Amino acid sequence: MMGQSGLEIHRTQSSVISAMQSLIESADESLTIALPKSALSAFMPQLSAAIERDVLVLLLVHGDETASTPAYEDIATAVRTIESGITPLLVTADMQRGLTGHSGLLTDSMAEHQATTFDNENLAHDEFTMFLGSHWLMGTECYVADMCAFPRTFSAFQFAVLMAALALREGTPITARARVLSTTDRTETTISGPVINARQSLVYPASSKNPAERSLTIDADSGPVTVGGAGATKEAYECLEITLDRLDDH
Template identity: 30%
Template sequence: MTSAGIEDQLKQFGLSEKEIQTYLAILEQGEAKASTIADDTGVSKRYVYSICEKLEDRGFVDVDDHVVPTKIRAKPPETVIEMLSGRLEDIEPVLKQRFSETSSRPQRFDVIKSRVTVIKRLREYIESAEQEVVLAVPEGYLPEVAEELSAAIDRGVLVLLLVSDVDDPEHALDGIDGPVGSVVRVWELGMPVLLAADEQLGIASPAEMVSRANSDDRAIAIVQGQIVPIISSSFLANYWPFARQHFVVDPVELPQTYRSFRHATLQATLHSQAEATVYARATGQPVETDDSFTTLQGAVVETRQGMVEPQTNTIPIEHTIIIETEEGNVSIGGPDSFLEDYEARKVTLERP
């Protein structure tokens, strides 16, 4: 690569032309005095000090001002590359989150007039889920979507399933092959059909739309990242707490990385209930700030959640992992959190 090519690449990391010239001069020397660098770059020695302080802050050089004259040392290239790669990894989940929020999927609101279309759309949305599904469906129509739910479980998707209008709670899943939910609750009462997949795809339907072929009711299908979370929030706040826990998946083998924060919280809770020590590593940002993302890691000391019994959260939307760090306990929530210290886009759970 030519010198011009190297300079162009370094500009991609936010270095100015003078900073690049100074850094390359230091690289060629390995270690140099400010006066030597000033001579090589044609700038004042005072300006060299100013630039080198910025390069040190960025992780490119070390400034040794404990000797006279001050020496500036270039960090080994492999160290700099590792540092830059780490920063790119830190912003990866943020970029992916922003991309998913503005992806090519068109926003859409469809009024559905037939039971057949409701079932078809339920299957389509479950099949497309990559991270999370919350679903409430009458017991009589669970077989209509059981295959898609099982496939979602196999893909590693979190599935919170509420089976409503149940005649015999003890035998609600009889006749269903394979797991159909990470957590399954049952309720004797009827309720609307609700689905939220990856907080992007949603369906809300009166129960009669799937239980009666000639219903005059209408359902709505939503493709809208700002509206669908309302469905999952209503599901967790108004229905889920009142249903009876029927099935809970076993803790998974670790390590596992999750982009669904609820899924990470569920697994951290299950391991904690099994009295297993779990460490969490998250890429997080202080809530309600524009501060940069940082890596948080430590042993999980507590979770707050309402997905499995016993419920430990204070409000239905609270799903929190609390870890022990050198600075003390830190609480971490998912994107757009406001109750916790940090919001995280990605969480890795691992054993000691």
């Protein structure tokens, strides 16, 4: 059981694998995962099921170059590779809970390492931000999912930004209808219009030098407005839910 702080220490390989599998299974919207490539096989069923649930899966793999490369399209939305020894073992689920520790726990069952699971939104947000702002940026993109079928409604804003970026990258005009909160007075409203920009560093080409920035610019009736994710402050609106569609379908 976790203590009141929401922390639990894991010192065995089997315990860490079980904890990671449970975290992956718990995700409804998004997963970030950094782990040795040679350990991927232990999580393939859970990752595949997450993709089937339309969870955003950002997977960062490192280590053994001789390890077989799986069919990434079955287990991830985007995959990057990074040199071994740089990245810790890391999982976040829905930016609500996660695990961090030494990646040697998955590659050496006799090593004296440990990992910590946490059920704490602030910790999860910090780990998610570190994952994208540091480790993900250092990685090399080796797989990105195809642009999704439209229309599609997203509750995970970063997933909407990724798909909008892919659409814009491919020259596919898209429109958005978003339920949002004003970042100035917190009033709720709905805005709609063509998506004219996606600021992000989730996929190539990165359009923002700030790794924490994920925003869309929508050409609404009143003119272009910016929409950010949960906790947005620099954008005009914070997104609660957004539907993307092909512009030529209207």
